[in-house]
Amino acid sequence: MPRPGYPWTGSASPLSKSDCGHTYTTTSREAPSGKFTLRAVVTWHITWAGGGFSGTEPAATTADQATIEVTEFLPVITG
Numbered sequence: 001m002p003r004p005g006y007p008w009t010g011s012a013s014p015l016s017k018s019d020c021g022h023t024y025t026t027t028s029r030e031a032p033s034g035k036f037t038l039r040a041v042v043t044w045h046i047t048w049a050g051g052g053f054s055g056t057e058p059a060a061t062t063a064d065q066a067t068i069e070v071t072e073f074l075p076v077i078t079g
Contacts (some may be wrong), residue, residue: 029068035067 028036046057 024070026070027072028068033067035069037065037067039063039065 008051024036028034033042041063042064044060046060048055
């Protein structure tokens, strides 16, 4: 499966809503344990300034995951 979702980019304002998302096109019925595994990874690139000083910190990465059951999906007909 290709990497789902839409990653945030550095050109986006930190205050704007993220368009990160994914639309499931199948149920999770045939997935292991009948669920899909979701994983989110965030890498922080830190620069700071204050009191006449400035600097950077090493990148910090956090990650988490959850399993979800997708039981139904509805096709969208456009035309």
